[in-house]
Amino acid sequence: MFDDDADLQAFRLRYREFLHEFAPHGWRAHATTTDATLDIQRSWLRTLAAHGWAAPHWPAEYGGMDATLAEQIVMQQENSRAGAPAVTMFGMALVHAAATLLEFGSEEQRRRHLPHILQGDEIWCQGFSEPGAGSDLAALSTRAVRDGDRYIVNGQKIWSSGADRADRCLLLCRTDPDVPKHQGITFLLLDLRSPGIEIRPIVSLLGSGEFCEVFMTDVVVPVTDRVGEENEGWHICQTTLSTERGPYLLPVVNKLRDECAAMWTMAEAIGTDHAAQVAAGFHAEVAILSELIDRTLLQAAFGKSGNESSILKVYYSELSQRLTTAALEMAGLDAQLAWTEAFDLNSDTFDGSWGLSHYWSWSWTIAGGSNEIQRNIIGERVLGLPREPRPEARRS
Amino acid sequence: MEMTLSPTQQAVLDACTTALGRAAGPARARELRSAGGADDRLLTLLGEAGYLDVALDEESGPLTAVLITELAARHLALAPVGARSLVAPAVIAAEQLPEFVTIMDLAFGGPVRYAAQSEALIVLDGHDARLFTAAEYTTTAVETLFGYPLARVELQGGGVDLGAGSGDVARRWWRVAIAAEIAGTARAALDLTIDHMQGRVQFGKPLSALQALQHRVIETHVLIEGAMWMAREAAYHGAPAESSSSAAVAAVEAAGRTLFEVHQLSGSIGFTDEYDLTLSSLRLQTLRTEAGGMAAHSRALVAGRWGA
Ligand SMILES: Cc1cc2nc3c(=O)[nH]c(=O)nc-3n(C[C@H](O)[C@H](O)[C@H](O)COP(=O)(O)OP(=O)(O)OC[C@H]3O[C@@H](n4cnc5c(N)ncnc54)[C@H](O)[C@@H]3O)c2cc1C
Numbered sequence: 001m002f003d004d005d006a007d008l009q010a011f012r013l014r015y016r017e018f019l020h021e022f023a024p025h026g027w028r029a030h031a032t033t034t035d036a037t038l039d040i041q042r043s044w045l046r047t048l049a050a051h052g053w054a055a056p057h058w059p060a061e062y063g064g065m066d067a068t069l070a071e072q073i074v075m076q077q078e079n080s081r082a083g084a085p086a087v088t089m090f091g092m093a094l095v096h097a098a099a100t101l102l103e104f105g106s107e108e109q110r111r112r113h114l115p116h117i118l119q120g121d122e123i124w125c126q127g128f129s130e131p132g133a134g135s136d137l138a139a140l141s142t143r144a145v146r147d148g149d150r151y152i153v154n155g156q157k158i159w160s161s162g163a164d165r166a167d168r169c170l171l172l173c174r175t176d177p178d179v180p181k182h183q184g185i186t187f188l189l190l191d192l193r194s195p196g197i198e199i200r201p202i203v204s205l206l207g208s209g210e211f212c213e214v215f216m217t218d219v220v221v222p223v224t225d226r227v228g229e230e231n232e233g234w235h236i237c238q239t240t241l242s243t244e245r246g247p248y249l250l251p252v253v254n255k256l257r258d259e260c261a262a263m264w265t266m267a268e269a270i271g272t273d274h275a276a277q278v279a280a281g282f283h284a285e286v287a288i289l290s291e292l293i294d295r296t297l298l299q300a301a302f303g304k305s306g307n308e309s310s311i312l313k314v315y316y317s318e319l320s321q322r323l324t325t326a327a328l329e330m331a332g333l334d335a336q337l338a339w340t341e342a343f344d345l346n347s348d349t350f351d352g353s354w355g356l357s358h359y360w361s362w363s364w365t366i367a368g369g370s371n372e373i374q375r376n377i378i379g380e381r382v383l384g385l386p387r388e389p390r391p392e393a394r395r396s
Numbered sequence: 397m398e399m400t401l402s403p404t405q406q407a408v409l410d411a412c413t414t415a416l417g418r419a420a421g422p423a424r425a426r427e428l429r430s431a432g433g434a435d436d437r438l439l440t441l442l443g444e445a446g447y448l449d450v451a452l453d454e455e456s457g458p459l460t461a462v463l464i465t466e467l468a469a470r471h472l473a474l475a476p477v478g479a480r481s482l483v484a485p486a487v488i489a490a491e492q493l494p495e496f497v498t499i500m501d502l503a504f505g506g507p508v509r510y511a512a513q514s515e516a517l518i519v520l521d522g523h524d525a526r527l528f529t530a531a532e533y534t535t536t537a538v539e540t541l542f543g544y545p546l547a548r549v550e551l552q553g554g555g556v557d558l559g560a561g562s563g564d565v566a567r568r569w570w571r572v573a574i575a576a577e578i579a580g581t582a583r584a585a586l587d588l589t590i591d592h593m594q595g596r597v598q599f600g601k602p603l604s605a606l607q608a609l610q611h612r613v614i615e616t617h618v619l620i621e622g623a624m625w626m627a628r629e630a631a632y633h634g635a636p637a638e639s640s641s642s643a644a645v646a647a648v649e650a651a652g653r654t655l656f657e658v659h660q661l662s663g664s665i666g667f668t669d670e671y672d673l674t675l676s677s678l679r680l681q682t683l684r685t686e687a688g689g690m691a692a693h694s695r696a697l698v699a700g701r702w703g704a
Pocket of ligand 1: 125126128129133134158159369371372388596606608609661
């Protein structure tokens with residue numbers, strides 16, 4: 001069970017050969033700005049697409065490979081072995097948007113959007129959170145009012161990653177304010193070039209514009225851009241969110257492995273038993289994480305149920321915080337490196353700055369459903385503990 | 397140990413609180429952050445009012461100095477109040493005290509807090525220390541996400557010898573100063589977080605009403621409070637080896653826990669530049685790593701307690 005079988009081995013070699021021939025070299029030196037990184041990623045995505053490797057997890061009929069999870073894991077391993085660029089800026093499109101459309105979109109929507117996504121023509125973002133609706137996402141109040149064959153949308157989204165560069169947005173809106181809050185939400189695909197949209201980047205503590213506010217005033221969304229039925233949005237967005245805690249985590253393990261290696265280099269230089277123990281401890285924990293991810297993803301019908309993915313998310317994100325904290329302690333004030341545009345926060349390799357890696361790890365315990373909310377999910381759905389009291393059954 | 401403040405000590409603190417309320421605070425910290433400097437103006441103001449020399453005053457003493465250091469940190473003062481009011485008076489003669497002074501230890505590499513802004517540098521070299529004036533060293537500023545101006549230092553002159561054992565003395569007071577600065581800074585971060593949790597409603601009630609979160613806030617509070625009292629006690633007793641390093645160990649522990657909790661409990665808003673949390677929280681990164689961080693404080697504690 002721990003070895004590639006013959007088929008998987010053949011698959012691995014095929015992909016390795018492809019990477020050997022086509023993966024760009026020396027691209028890191030050119031990835032000095034967000035725009036340059038975007039160009040590199042787009043061009044690599046197109047190369048992958050041209051050879052059929054862009055979306056292994058999609059069904060073949062939409063340009064994917066129907067790849068098994070084992071095959072996806074193999075591809076991740078080979079990507080990091082070859083140092084190929086990660087197509088992080090297209091992650092929301094390739095993973096979140098695609099998973100949502102494949103499960104709940106109409107055939108027309110899949111045919112319209114998936115080919116563009118595959119070609120890297122479009123960047124997608126996620127417009128779920130609002131100023132008043134963070135952990136309590138279902139309390140969202142952006143209104144979409146039906147007007148014939150269109151919706152008129154008014155409201156505000158916040159923390160929308162990459163919205164300032166995005167073409168489209170996965171949008172949750174309230175369509176029925178008079179029913180319990182989970183039941184009045186609708187999932188729309190918003191064209192960000194529509195009139196009435198204003199996007200304001202929010203400067204993060206790293207000094208970068210990682211996420212944005214999106215203001216919508218009388219924005220028109222055709223009913224044909226609704227995913228699923230009206231008021232079914234809550235159910236649909238669970239798929240979008242659980243992809244975030246699933247195979248998306250594979251590159252993350254690569255980064256943690258890289259960080260462990262870098263930590264070991266420091267520990268060696270420090271030369272104490274204590275430093276060696278700390279480094280070894282993290283190495284073991286990353287191995288546990290890797291094992292958890294492989295087994296959980298391979299064995300569970302992940303994506304359908306968020307429960308296993310919640311466990312992974314809590315484990316990974318807190319491990320990353322503890323690991324980078326320990327590394328900062330070892331590195332001392334030399335861990336300094338301020339934000340540079342060249343630093344790709346989503347990258348699957350360690351960029352050499354413990355300071356940045358550490359700050360970035362802070363966001364992982366919050367983004368994609370905070371760890372407290374994941375713990376509530378694990379308590380209720382995995383351990384069968386009583387639900388948290390929900391004082392607000394209906395929207396006020 | 398008599399920890400009740402005398403009327404004079406209390407009056408000094410009240411007046412200092414008023415002064416810091418006017419001259420420091422989040423708006424000023426933000427202004428200095430974008431300008432990239434330190435608060436000379438504040439240091440001068442505190443100096444002229446005599447707050448930086450209280451350690452030498454018989455009645456106020458180092459206990460008042462540690463309280464002022466903590467207060468200044470709590471008000472987000474961006475100036476080396478601890479170095480000037482606690483460390484410098486312990487190793488430099490009163491009449492020679494520079495106004496703006498900072499500390500580096502040759503045992504640890506890495507950038508030095510306030511080095512580019514200081515007029516003098518206390519350099520710890522094993523058991524001894526030397527005082528360098530600004531003409532005797534050059535600095536290169538480091539771009540930082542750790543909340544304070546930091547610079548690498550290259551020593552050129554020879555400095556003035558501060559006497560046998562001055563390095564050990566300065567190091568002990570430095571630990572007390574760091575502990576007090578952590579206590580004040582962490583307190584500022586936790587206070588802001590508690591305010592946020594009182595007003596932030598999710599699931600129909602304020603976050604502060606959730607017991608699971610309350611317990612975390614309370615545990616953090618206890619750690620900060622512990623560090624604060626350890627720093628005060630160490631100062632009161634003249635920074636003995638054991639209690640000064642205990643204070644630093646407790647404070648670094650508190651800093652780590654505080655950093656995690658305040659950011660986690662604030663949610664995404666804590667990750668933004670426009671919210672005030674980072675004005676305090678990021679400084680904890682410097683404070684918990686400075687002077688060799690946990691490893692060095694722990695070794696000092698073991699040496700102070702068991703002579704190991
Ligand atoms: C880097 C980053 C990228 C992001 N990208 C996107 C994006 O692209 N699109 C998008 O829509 N959103 C995005 N988010 C937003 C993210 O989903 C929210 O921040 C998250 O859901 C938490 O909401 P909040 O920040 O309002 O925190 P709050 O809901 O205010 O929570 C604050 C704290 O209280 C805790 N808490 C709240 N309720 C409970 C409870 N019932 N029990 C126990 N603890 C509780 C939380 O866990 C948290 O620790 C992003 C966030 C980050 C940090």
